[in-house]
Each structure stands twice: as structure tokens, then as C-alpha cells.
Amino acid sequence: MRVAMISMHTSPLEQPGIGDAGGLNVYVLNTARELARAGHRVDVYTRATRPSQGTVVDVTEGLRVINITAGPYEGLEKAELPTQLVAFAGGVVEYARCHGLRYDVIHSHYWLSGQVGWLLRDLWAVPLVHTAHTLAAVKNSYRSEDDTPETEARRICEQQLVDNANLLVVNTRDETDQLVEHYDADPTHIEVVSPGADTKLYTPGTSRNTERSRRELGLPLHSKVVAFVGRMQEFKGPQVLIRAVAKLFERDPSRDLRVVLCGGASGATADRAYYQDMVRELGLHRRVRFLDPRPPEELVALYQAADIVAVPSYNESFGLVAVEAQATGTPVVAARVGGLPVAVADGTTGVLVDGHAPENWADALAKLLDDDETRIQMGEAAVGHAEEFSWAACAQRLEEGYLQARLMPQQDCSARRAIGDGHHFDHHGG
Known part of the structure; x- marks a missing residue:
């Protein structure tokens, strides 16, 4: 045709x-x-x-x-x-x-x-x-x-x-x-x-891949890392993740955690400075990094460097970022909305969160960050789950x-x- x-x-x-x-x-x-x-x-x-x-x-x-x-x-x-x-x-x-x-x-x-x-x-x-x-x-x-x-x-x-x-x-x-x-x-x-998802491009990283990716991104090798990938707009929920991370540090100021937000400005809050100001006001400027959008060939490294990828959107028709992250062996914490319950197998390849309250998101992130065994098992299961979806x-x-x-x-x-x-x-x- x-x-x-x-x-x-x-x-x-x-x-x-x-x-x-x-x-x-x-x-x-x-x-x-x-x-x-x-x-x-x-x-x-x-x-x-x-x-x-x-x-x-x-x-x-x-x-x-x-x-x-x-x-x-x-x-x-x-x-x-x-x-x-x-x-x-x-x-x-x-x-x-x-x-x-x-x-x-x-x-x-x-x-x-x-x-x-x-x-x-x-x-x-x-x-x-x-x-x-x-x-x-x-x-x-x-x-x-x-x-x-x-x-x-x-x-x-x-x-x-x-x-x-x-x-x-x-x-x-x-x-x-x-x-x-x-x-x-x-x-x-x-x-x-x-x-x-392009499962030939988005592949699980070895420990050497993860170390190299973190060095290239300037992330500490032994810290826990949570990544957000998407447009910087209210509907995609970067503010939800930022406020949840603030809650995590309120509970435990010594937590060794880094957050990476990768994306460009879009929508009504079309100035990324809006989110950067939020980070500074919450005292997270040394914990949170902003990265410009990058092509898929470079995005793989970010997924591999992360321990968790967060998808706090208010709705997603499907959730391609969630599938791409899982293809690299990284579990996902996502909102229980739209197509995300299909993209993420709750309790097996990641965690689905009801609503967007920072307290609930902090609980979900902490549970997975603090349980290395479960997080690793989810990452392994995520690869097989992602393979069910192909272009x-x-x-x-x-x-x-x-x-x-x-x-x-x-x-x-x-x-x-x-x-x-x-x-x-x-x-x-x-």
C-alpha cells in the first residue's frame, strides 16, 4: 500500500x-x-x-x-x-x-x-x-x-x-x-x-555499562538514582517527583539519592526555570540535575544509569518511556492512569501509584530504593515484559x-x- x-x-x-x-x-x-x-x-x-x-x-x-x-x-x-x-x-x-x-x-x-x-x-x-x-x-x-x-x-x-x-x-x-x-x-x-519499543537499541546494561554511563553523566557511582524523561510540563508531572523527593529528604536528610530530569520545556509552564526554582526552594539543588533532551542512542545511557525511572504523568495513552526504561532493565514507578497499567506490570516490573500526592510517591520510591533485592528482580522481569511490545x-x-x-x-x-x-x-x- x-x-x-x-x-x-x-x-x-x-x-x-x-x-x-x-x-x-x-x-x-x-x-x-x-x-x-x-x-x-x-x-x-x-x-x-x-x-x-x-x-x-x-x-x-x-x-x-x-x-x-x-x-x-x-x-x-x-x-x-x-x-x-x-x-x-x-x-x-x-x-x-x-x-x-x-x-x-x-x-x-x-x-x-x-x-x-x-x-x-x-x-x-x-x-x-x-x-x-x-x-x-x-x-x-x-x-x-x-x-x-x-x-x-x-x-x-x-x-x-x-x-x-x-x-x-x-x-x-x-x-x-x-x-x-x-x-x-x-x-x-x-x-x-x-x-x-526498540528493544535492539534499549538493552539491559551490565555493571560496566552503568558505571560508564554514570561517569559520563557526572553521577556518583554508589548513589541511588531516579530519572525522569519527558517534556517539562505540569501534565507530565515533574513537579510530583520533585515534591516527593523533598519528602524523602525530610524523612531522612542523609539519604544518598540523586535525581535526573531529562527534557525540554513545554506547555503553559514553558520555562524550565519554573522547575529549577522549585528545586532550589525545596533545598534540592545539590541533589537534582536537569539535562537537555537527547536522541535515543544517548537516552539508553540514562536509563541504564538509573535505579528507577519515574513516570508521574496525569495521563498517558500508553507510556513509551516506561517501556523503554524496562527494556534496559530498569524498573518503573508510574501513576496508575491511562495505558501505564498495561505498560508496567504492577508489582512485577515496577510499582503503580494511585494519585499524585507527594507522600504516596515518596512511599513508593522509598520502598523500592531501600529494597535492593526486589528492585533488581523487577529490573530482570522488566526486560522480558518490554519484549512483548515491538514496533x-x-x-x-x-x-x-x-x-x-x-x-x-x-x-x-x-x-x-x-x-x-x-x-x-x-x-x-x-
């Missing part, structure tokens, strides 16, 4: 952990690469953010990233991207027409891309497969008190996609339930496809979903008019 993937708001080639780049980028790049390896032709359309990128980037045989000019290269905030939907869609249409491209399926990622995919589906008369990755209604129900709520406009756009996409792809059954509960989705039009298997399931979508009937005009008349949105309070 020839597949058009739409990832408007962020390129799969961007460094995860910076700005809006994160697990979605990892997902798009790895699934597209595996689909190409399976013999399909994949074009990923994204918005150009630098003139030096060029229009086409050949990633590997069968996989290209096509940069579409839509609005200024720089200075356009994520909240302003809806103003460029028409320009972006027009650019995709023009590129495909000028190069005589015909696609068998469209796979859109995130709601902005979904709106473009919805239009292209009708223009090209091919099925639309959509992956939301995150949902406004779900984020609002889980967000912290300090986090900015998602807009009603976004929720309405997501509702349109739920109603009109040929197939919705989700990471877990929990996401299926969320789509049904918040968006009245038809379960027969939802396919659960678990993401994966090749994910791509194979996507291929099956694409074929399924191609067999589904296109929605007729009468159904489209009912939605446009507002009947559906009145039901949801929109």
Missing part, C-alpha cells in the same frame, strides 16, 4: 522532549519505518519549521518526510496552528497532484492532523484512519489544578473525527472506553494496537487496520448533514 501519514504539528524527525515533540514523534517515526520495511510506501506530511529542511527528506527506503510550508517557519505557537489548517491541507493536495501521487489510506495523528485527513479522505476517496494520541476531554478530567484546560473547540474537532473517521486506532482498551464514554464512539470502529508487531496490526478500513463503507452525505446541523454536538453540550 501507499500510505499518507499526517503529522501536521510536529515532525517525526524532531527531537522528543523538546517543545511539542514527544511520544507521538517516536510512534510516527517507528511505525512508518516498520511499514516501509514491510514493503509499503509511506509519506509523512508535516509542517515545515525551518527553510533548511528541504521539501523532502528520505528517511529510509520506502519512507519520506514531506515538509509543507504553511505559515511562518518560526514564531507560531501550537494554539495558533488551526489558522494554518487550510494552507497545510492545500500544500498537501498540491504536492500530491504535482507528483501524481495516489494513496490507498490516510493515517492522521492528533486532532489537527485529523482535520486535514478528514478533508483529504473525501478529496482522494480513500479511507481515513485516525490516532488521537491524547484527547481533550480526557486531559481535562485528569489535569492538575495548575494546568491549563484544553479548549471546547478542540473537543468539538475531536468529536467530528470520531464521527467521521473510517477507523480509530488506540493504544489500549482503556482508550477505547474513554472514546465511548466521552465521545460516544462506536466500538466496532476502534482498533487496539499497542505501541512498541514490528505494531506496524503489522496497523497494516491489518488499514486493510479493514479499506473494506468499510464511506459515510453518506445524510449522516454528514446531521452532524453539521449540530444535532450531535447538542447531545454533548457543545
Whole structure:
């Protein structure tokens, strides 16, 4: 098949952990690469953010990233991207027409891309497969008190996609339930496809690997180390970990513990200084280090250097960081939300924490940090658990979903008019 993937708001080639780049980028790049390896032709359309990128980037045989000019290269905030939907869609249409491209399926990622995919589906008369990755209604129900709520406009756009996409792809059954509960989705039009991890890259480290990684990162060889990897935003919960660590030192000031937070600023608290100030105010500046985001080849060393990886997110559609950490043999302490109960085997490969109270997180971290035998056993079990998730298997399931979508009937005009008349949105309070 020839597949058009739409990832408007962020390129799969961007460094995860910076700005809006994160697990979605990892997902798009790895699934597209595996689909190409399976013999399909994949074009990923994204918005150009630098003139030096060029229009086409050949990633590997069968996989290209096509940069579409839509609005200024720089200075356009994520909240302003809806103003460029028409320009972006027009650019995709023009590129495909000028190069005589015909696609068998469209796979859109995130709601902005979904709106473009919805239009292209009708223009090209091919099925639309959509992956939301995150949902406004779900984020609002889980967000912290300090986090900015998602807009009603976004929720309405997501509702349109739920109603009109040929197939919705989700990471877990929990996401299926969320789509049904918040968006009245038809379960027969939802396919659960678990993401994966690059288990050839993320591998368990030997004691020599760990020592080398700690020397390179400037971490004491004999200290306990807790790592956080992800965007520095309230929704990902770095503040939860920081406050929990403060509780640990309140209980035992002599505890030999170091914390590493690896990620770039993102979201409403878009200045990493916000978290650095929090660390200083809590007296942790000698215990906590901040690292810039790094490519996967370097991220392996951080996972291997850590005794525990913390994932205190308020929600995760799956939790790729958790799987990557476990693949390296590092147990995970994670919030019991979203797809994390699937990514982490509670009590076997890590610990799931209810809620985000610093006291509860301090208890969970202390229990694992102070029990070397259990922590090591969990690390060993984590490797086998992570091997259950692979990008090749994910791509194979996507291929099956694409074929399924191609067999589904296109929605007729009468159904489209009912939605446009507002009947559906009145039901949801929109």
C-alpha cells in the first residue's frame, strides 16, 4: 500500500522532549519505518519549521518526510496552528497532484492532523484512519489544578473525527472506553494496537555499562538514582517527583539519592526555570540535575544509569518511556492512569501509584530504593515484559487496520448533514 501519514504539528524527525515533540514523534517515526520495511510506501506530511529542511527528506527506503510550508517557519505557537489548517491541507493536495501521487489510506495523528485527513479522505476517496494520541476531554478530567484546560473547540474537532473517521486506532482498551464514554464512539470502529519499543537499541546494561554511563553523566557511582524523561510540563508531572523527593529528604536528610530530569520545556509552564526554582526552594539543588533532551542512542545511557525511572504523568495513552526504561532493565514507578497499567506490570516490573500526592510517591520510591533485592528482580522481569511490545508487531496490526478500513463503507452525505446541523454536538453540550 501507499500510505499518507499526517503529522501536521510536529515532525517525526524532531527531537522528543523538546517543545511539542514527544511520544507521538517516536510512534510516527517507528511505525512508518516498520511499514516501509514491510514493503509499503509511506509519506509523512508535516509542517515545515525551518527553510533548511528541504521539501523532502528520505528517511529510509520506502519512507519520506514531506515538509509543507504553511505559515511562518518560526514564531507560531501550537494554539495558533488551526489558522494554518487550510494552507497545510492545500500544500498537501498540491504536492500530491504535482507528483501524481495516489494513496490507498490516510493515517492522521492528533486532532489537527485529523482535520486535514478528514478533508483529504473525501478529496482522494480513500479511507481515513485516525490516532488521537491524547484527547481533550480526557486531559481535562485528569489535569492538575495548575494546568491549563484544553479548549471546547478542540473537543468539538475531536468529536467530528470520531464521527467521521473510517477507523480509530488506540493504544489500549482503556482508550477505547474513554472514546465511548466521552465521545460516544462506536466500538466496532476502534482498533487496539499497542505501541512498541526498540528493544535492539534499549538493552539491559551490565555493571560496566552503568558505571560508564554514570561517569559520563557526572553521577556518583554508589548513589541511588531516579530519572525522569519527558517534556517539562505540569501534565507530565515533574513537579510530583520533585515534591516527593523533598519528602524523602525530610524523612531522612542523609539519604544518598540523586535525581535526573531529562527534557525540554513545554506547555503553559514553558520555562524550565519554573522547575529549577522549585528545586532550589525545596533545598534540592545539590541533589537534582536537569539535562537537555537527547536522541535515543544517548537516552539508553540514562536509563541504564538509573535505579528507577519515574513516570508521574496525569495521563498517558500508553507510556513509551516506561517501556523503554524496562527494556534496559530498569524498573518503573508510574501513576496508575491511562495505558501505564498495561505498560508496567504492577508489582512485577515496577510499582503503580494511585494519585499524585507527594507522600504516596515518596512511599513508593522509598520502598523500592531501600529494597535492593526486589528492585533488581523487577529490573530482570522488566526486560522480558518490554519484549512483548515491538514496533514490528505494531506496524503489522496497523497494516491489518488499514486493510479493514479499506473494506468499510464511506459515510453518506445524510449522516454528514446531521452532524453539521449540530444535532450531535447538542447531545454533548457543545
